Amino acid sequence: MPRILLAAAGSYGDIAPYTGLGARLLADGHHVALATHDSYAPLVRAAGLEFRPLPADPRTRRPDPTAPARPAVPAGRRDLLRRAAAFVKELGGGLADAARQGANTDLLLLSATTAPLGRNLAEAMDIPALDLPLVPGAPTGDFAPVVSGGRSLGRWGNRAAGRLSLRVIDRLYADANRELRARLGLPPATPRTVRRRAEAAGRPVLHGFSEVLVPRPADWPSGLEVVGNWWPWHAPDTQLPSALRDFLAAGPPPVFLGFGSMAGGEGERLGDLAVRALRRAKLRGVLQSGWAGLTAEPTDDVLTIDAVPHDLLFPRMAAVLHHCGAGTAAAGLRAGVPTVPVPVTADQPFWAARLASLGAATTPIPFQDLAADDAVARLADALGRAVTDPALRERAGDAARRLAAEDGSGTVAATVARLTT
Template sequence: MRILIAAAGSYGDIAPYTGLAARLRAAGHVVALAADPSYDSLLRSADLCPIPLPADPRSAGGAAVGRASAGGSAAGRGGGDVSGSGNRALVRAAAGFVRTLGTSLARAVAEADPEMLLLSTTTAPLGRQLSEALGIPALGVALQPAHPTGDFPPPVSGARSLGRRGNRLAGRAAQRVVDRLYADAVRALRTELGLSHASATAIRRARAATVMPVLHGFSTALVPCPADWPAELKVVGNWWPFVPSGARLPDRLADFLASGPPPVLIGFGSMGAGHGERLGRTAVRALRRAGVRGVLQAGWAGLSADDEPPGDDMLTIGNVPHALLLPHLAAVVHHAGAGTTAAALRAGLPSVPVPVPADQPFWAARLVAAGAGTAPLSFAALAADRAGERLAAAVGRAVRDASLRARAEAAARHMETEDGAGAVLAAVEETPLVGGV
């Protein structure tokens, strides 16, 4: 079967789909992955032929759509109205991003000529229209729990529960925000595809009447499947970024890891751009204050230990697969993105979450609830007085609190029982190759 996976967002929104593609390909399917061209090298390293889906994740519109698609507003946290005067420029940027995404997705589908679509949270509202027009079945493959539930509020609205009724209302409001952001692009795409006009209300009603099956690629160790979700929505476990067989750590990193006690990794992924120098200073001073060795992962921030006095206790690295690196560590300080949160748990490591925007406070709270993370530190707190002292205290607890390690290891054992990619494979092979959604 020819399968097209379509995803848009930052590195953590793309990389897991390389592992899912590899699993489907190993079962005999022909798989293409459509993503922004900035990820071409990532896709090629997984032996995938990239399909261009221009959607710059660093643009203001891309960031806003990412927040909204994860269950909040384009302007920030919460599910409020996106039409306020203070937010209009951001909303315009988000709408422009979505229109580009819609056009690009139609071209990607035409190039790949798939028999089935696998759609991320960000591409699903547009992919549904292509599924309908072309008679191609589609499955959702989501990395965040965006559907309303009484169990928790929309991930981007924060970690505090609003009560079961309040959580559901907030989830529905968040869906309306997404509908408004995608409305113009959906109308334009439907016109291009020769489909009848449909208002945002009509599309929402059609979605409620026919729920597209969505498999969620995170662990029930963090988010059990809500009992009030429709049967078509399932939590199946993570699909992990592809790592080539025979891949190994860079020699310099392997030598550093072997030269002393397990270090602590500090990395903020796609967060903190432009703050690398300040964050690097704070990180190195905190690690040394805590009495541990450290590895700083540069990420988009350009995090580096080079601005502090040199020593053999710190190392700066670039992009290294978590599956290879994390088993050698003592703990991880990270931005609480969904992928890094899961990778830390998979390695049985305690976390110090430092969430920034979008769904990160949600995942940080889930780590704390699982007993595998310290109390979250706000990203802003790393710029405040005594930032190094606070971070050092959190690192010291993560490294030395045996209960955190025990709970993280218990979560890792639970995750070993899940086969997220296998669940997607089963769903793909059970889906009839007829009709839309």
């Protein structure tokens, strides 16, 4: 039985898709371990996968929800890089520990976050590794790097910015890479050198998003493939909580509002804002608490919930308002409902712009604009349009039908089968 180690790190959206992929590989007869943070151990084990712990769990660093509320301002680039460097510094040793657990590993499957370190493990263990990113990372003229805010710089500028982005990532991982290679007894090599060796090996990079949102750039080299999403696992008999089912049955389809792992500690402010916008738009709403702790007093027209599978909830919504993380953006599109994008940071403006350009979303409202005096009016107007504009729903429905024809996990499984036989 081939033994596979999946390694993924970050927030829920960075982890959950790999549980669905792991379950598919398990069904194909592989032994699959998923190395990730302790917060996700129940999710990993429920999918039937072996859990191996990784350090640097972002959930342990959430802001204090009892701290005084203040207008949210997304972290600047310098602050993001500082926090990311500290994160990957912790991650390197944990990956080495995870790889040593259990029997010998035949194949490493790596997320975008773990790949720069995991390639060193593959070298030390003399086994193949396969990169499985959830966002596009290779330079292209089609668009600027996904963390640059979504604004195109022209074809030449986009490619130049993409190459610069790779150099920034190499620098970000430099200290962790050096320490990990020393620990593994490998000769010194920079992250850029390790990355170039992986590229020269000729193995494909399989991207877990859909060409419905991001067509494969024609100027990408061969081997960089867009295969479609792999979706978070949940038990086939999973049902929505009874209180939520009762709420859905009590009136017309509501709208969903949630910010995932964003806006920690701002639940009271955002909950009040959401309720006021819903009342102004004369809509019912489901608020998902998330890391923000989003909440509102229970009423006949507003319900606050904890985490539930998006593929069960979103099809029953009139529209979805969210931060546009890669997974949530895809889940809304999969459900065939319009989106109101409120991107916060990192790659979220990119996905928000993609949804809007597809015609399946309203014009994005940057998260920092929710601190403005007209925030309630803007949210209410966007929610009203999302619910009533037939063109938005038609385009979202068309995208959902195209997504349903894809099998991202199956494509990965076929590649894995070739690498392990």
